Amino acid sequence: MLKLNLVAKDKNSKARAGWFETDHGVVETPIFMPVGTQGSVKAVNQFYLEKEIKAQIVLSNTYHLYLRPGTEILEDAGGLHRFMNWQKPILTDSGGYQVFSLTELRKLKEDGVEFRSHLDGSKHFFTPEKVIQIQRSIGSDIMMVLDECAPYPCDYEYAKKSVQLTSNWAILNKKAFSESEPKYGHKQFLFGIIQGSIYKDLRKKSAEDLLELDFDSYAIGGLAVGEPTELMYELVDYTTDLMPENRPRYLMGVGRPENILESVTLGVDMFDCVMPTRNARNANVFTWNGTLSMRNAKYKDDFKPLDENCGCYTCRNFTRAYLRHLFVAEELLALELASVHNLYFYLELVRKAREKIIDGTFNEWKNQIVKQISIKN
Amino acid sequence: MLKLNLVAKDKNSKARAGWFETDHGVVETPIFMPVGTQGSVKAVNQFYLEKEIKAQIVLSNTYHLYLRPGTEILEDAGGLHRFMNWQKPILTDSGGYQVFSLTELRKLKEDGVEFRSHLDGSKHFFTPEKVIQIQRSIGSDIMMVLDECAPYPCDYEYAKKSVQLTSNWAILNKKAFSESEPKYGHKQFLFGIIQGSIYKDLRKKSAEDLLELDFDSYAIGGLAVGEPTELMYELVDYTTDLMPENRPRYLMGVGRPENILESVTLGVDMFDCVMPTRNARNANVFTWNGTLSMRNAKYKDDFKPLDENCGCYTCRNFTRAYLRHLFVAEELLALELASVHNLYFYLELVRKAREKIIDGTFNEWKNQIVKQISIKN
Numbered sequence: 024m025l026k027l028n029l030v031a032k033d034k035n036s037k038a039r040a041g042w043f044e045t046d047h048g049v050v051e052t053p054i055f056m057p058v059g060t061q062g063s064v065k066a067v068n069q070f071y072l073e074k075e076i077k078a079q080i081v082l083s084n085t086y087h088l089y090l091r092p093g094t095e096i097l098e099d100a101g102g103l104h105r106f107m108n109w110q111k112p113i114l115t116d117s118g119g120y121q122v123f124s125l126t127e128l129r130k131l132k133e134d135g136v137e138f139r140s141h142l143d144g145s146k147h148f149f150t151p152e153k154v155i156q157i158q159r160s161i162g163s164d165i166m167m168v169l170d171e172c173a174p175y176p177c178d179y180e181y182a183k184k185s186v187q188l189t190s191n192w193a194i195l196n197k198k199a200f201s202e203s204e205p206k207y208g209h210k211q212f213l214f215g216i217i218q219g220s221i222y223k224d225l226r227k228k229s230a231e232d233l234l235e236l237d238f239d240s241y242a243i244g245g246l247a248v249g250e251p252t253e254l255m256y257e258l259v260d261y262t263t264d265l266m267p268e269n270r271p272r273y274l275m276g277v278g279r280p281e282n283i284l285e286s287v288t289l290g291v292d293m294f295d296c297v298m299p300t301r302n303a304r305n306a307n308v309f310t311w312n313g314t315l316s317m318r319n320a321k322y323k324d325d326f327k328p329l330d331e332n333c334g335c336y337t338c339r340n341f342t343r344a345y346l347r348h349l350f351v352a353e354e355l356l357a358l359e360l361a362s363v364h365n366l367y368f369y370l371e372l373v374r375k376a377r378e379k380i381i382d383g384t385f386n387e388w389k390n391q392i393v394k395q396i397s398i399k400n
Numbered sequence: 401m402l403k404l405n406l407v408a409k410d411k412n413s414k415a416r417a418g419w420f421e422t423d424h425g426v427v428e429t430p431i432f433m434p435v436g437t438q439g440s441v442k443a444v445n446q447f448y449l450e451k452e453i454k455a456q457i458v459l460s461n462t463y464h465l466y467l468r469p470g471t472e473i474l475e476d477a478g479g480l481h482r483f484m485n486w487q488k489p490i491l492t493d494s495g496g497y498q499v500f501s502l503t504e505l506r507k508l509k510e511d512g513v514e515f516r517s518h519l520d521g522s523k524h525f526f527t528p529e530k531v532i533q534i535q536r537s538i539g540s541d542i543m544m545v546l547d548e549c550a551p552y553p554c555d556y557e558y559a560k561k562s563v564q565l566t567s568n569w570a571i572l573n574k575k576a577f578s579e580s581e582p583k584y585g586h587k588q589f590l591f592g593i594i595q596g597s598i599y600k601d602l603r604k605k606s607a608e609d610l611l612e613l614d615f616d617s618y619a620i621g622g623l624a625v626g627e628p629t630e631l632m633y634e635l636v637d638y639t640t641d642l643m644p645e646n647r648p649r650y651l652m653g654v655g656r657p658e659n660i661l662e663s664v665t666l667g668v669d670m671f672d673c674v675m676p677t678r679n680a681r682n683a684n685v686f687t688w689n690g691t692l693s694m695r696n697a698k699y700k701d702d703f704k705p706l707d708e709n710c711g712c713y714t715c716r717n718f719t720r721a722y723l724r725h726l727f728v729a730e731e732l733l734a735l736e737l738a739s740v741h742n743l744y745f746y747l748e749l750v751r752k753a754r755e756k757i758i759d760g761t762f763n764e765w766k767n768q769i770v771k772q773i774s775i776k777n
Contacts, residue, residue: 063729065731087729095701099703324477326477345484345485348438348483354438356442
């Protein structure tokens with residue numbers, strides 16, 4: 024198992040501060056994982072990722088890495104850490120989510136999922152065994168099981184079958200994991216993924232099936248796929264109660280800064296989302312006083328930093344007017360500066376949350392901050 | 401005048417090592433100036449530009465800055481140095497070259513050039529006085545006169561008229577310069593531009609006209625516009641002899657690494673070119689053993705750095721296989737890493753040239769290096 028070492032628990036909520044350890048270092052929770060889909064966090068170099076943004080762990084995508092550069096090159100490189108020169112922990116998803124969201128003509132079968140590459144139409148088949156093999160070649164510190172991420176809305180019967188399939192696959196994932204070895208000398212953990220759409224009894228069934236298999240830890244999948252936010256929180260709240268207390272809980276694909284804080288309140292420890300980098304590339308930046316749309320003409324002679332309370336490279340060195348100019352003039356530097364800022368903001372958000380949990384002032388802080396950061400300027 | 405302080409002269413050629421000083425610091429020559437067209441060196445942030453690439457001076461474009469962000473915003477910012485947060489020297493061209501190369505429907509008149517913006521078609525008029533005013537608002541350490549850059553090929557009669565126009569404008573440039581003051585408290589120099597196409601007598605006439613006006617220093621314009629390379633060298637060789645010994649000589653828009661070394665041999669001190677950054681964005685990188693095209697499949701499992709003799713951020717941290725993957729996967733990081741490498745290479749090239757001139761081994765070194773770096777891998 025991957026032990027979550029508890030440092031503090033909030034007395035007014037389920038929020039907790041802790042840490043866990045991998046062979047590539049310690050991760051302090053709650054934590055946000057920048058997304059490096061293809062072995063690169065978009066527009067941000069590894070030096071800034073580590074030294075400026077202070078990322079402790081990044082997420083990369085099995086589906087994308089499998090198609091490009093492919094497992095052979097990753098193995099020749101000595102794994103993804105060496106390939107991308109990132110010596111801190113890496114988590115990889117199983118590729119299931121991308122198969123369901125990116126590919127057409129996919130065929131779900133009892134033993135796996137057949138799909139055509141979104142790049143060249145070539146045919147591939149992912150099974151639980153296969154995605155474990157691929158993640159062994161990647162060498163991620165935390166691997167995820169192949170699951171089915173049901174769409175939203177999803178009727179009860181479909182969701183029930185989907186949970187059963189995910190549970191069946193979980194057995195095969197665990198078996199393939201137990202019968203294989205890491206390739207690069209460092210330990211790899213495997214997380215199970217609790218599904219069940221919006222149905223609590225199915226979430227319970229899924230959790231029970233997976234806990235029986237004793238995965239290193241567990242994630243909540245199948246949320247943030249279009250359901251109302253309040254419903255998402257209700258299901259997160261319900262599901263974290265089903266998860267082991269002493270292992271990190273990972274809510275996949277979430278989310279906006281306020282979603283992260285609310286989910287920390289509900290007992291979640293790990294998050295990932297493309298939002299900070301994707302929004303940055305669309306000129307949308309996060310600040311402690313809400314979001315800014317940097318193409319807006321009102322910033323053309325605004326010589327303040329993006330956020331006066333931010334200590335990132337971008338805010339230490341550049342003004343809103345310069346950022347706005349770079350976006351309007353379509354300069355590539357705009358993408359780097361906004362991405363560095365947004366990721367710094369996300370990491371600062373979880374660092375502060377952790378600090379406040381330890382201080383015993385998390386809930387008050389969270390309620391105030393959620394209001395501030397939700398403002399659209 | 402802008403004094404070039406001579407440190408050494410090569411005994412076998414016209415190459416010289418020196419330095420000059422601006423209020424934003426010293427520039428050691430020969431020097432290459434990275435191009436930051438719109439107030440940003442494409443895909444490279446200012447920290448890397450200064451600390452990794454060790455750029456000593458950058459070039460920015462009056463035409464582009466005039467259109468975007470415009471002089472009003474630049475003035476509000478306190479000039480371009482503050483706007484882009486670059487505290488080392490800046491040279492700006494006069495905008496003439498862009499008017500002639502980027503705009504359609506331009507109309508050349510005795511007192512200036514009328515043109516329509518390549519962005520929105522709006523009508524503008526550049527005169528010698530106007531481009532001085534704009535460069536005062538930009539606050540560049542070195543400003544350039546408005547000139548006419550004749551196309552290639554260019555018949556003698558056209559070239560002769562063009563030199564006359566450039567000489568007439570030079571008087572007005574100088575007058576506007578003398579009658580105006582810097583806006584931000586630091587000194588600004590003004591360079592004249594020697595034109596004359598491929599005709600030596602016109603080059604001579606142009607040089608004589610301009611030298612009479614006593615500009616702070618001089619540039620060679622109107623070369624590297626399509627003429628054969630050997631012809632370019634012949635004209636550079638001829639023209640540097642017409643230029644003052646004790647002021648930095650600037651060859652505008654040149655060029656490939658081998659062009660720079662050959663022109664250093666011919667007595668040129670300053671260079672600028674978009675090639676290192678533009679080629680980088682097209683996956684073409686420079687090395688001490690020739691150029692590499694990083695999309696080539698042969699690099700897919702090549703785990704060497706771009707150049708084993710290079711000390712840049714990219715070469716210290718990443719492999720050809722990773723770079724190739726980033727280009728193929730269309731990751732933005734590819735553009736930054738290749739741009740940082742190419743600019744580092746260009747700056748290292750002029751640093752080494754300077755070192756060899758001081759050592760007294762420039763010519764032998766240059767002949768060997770030109771062969772090596774011209775290989776197409």
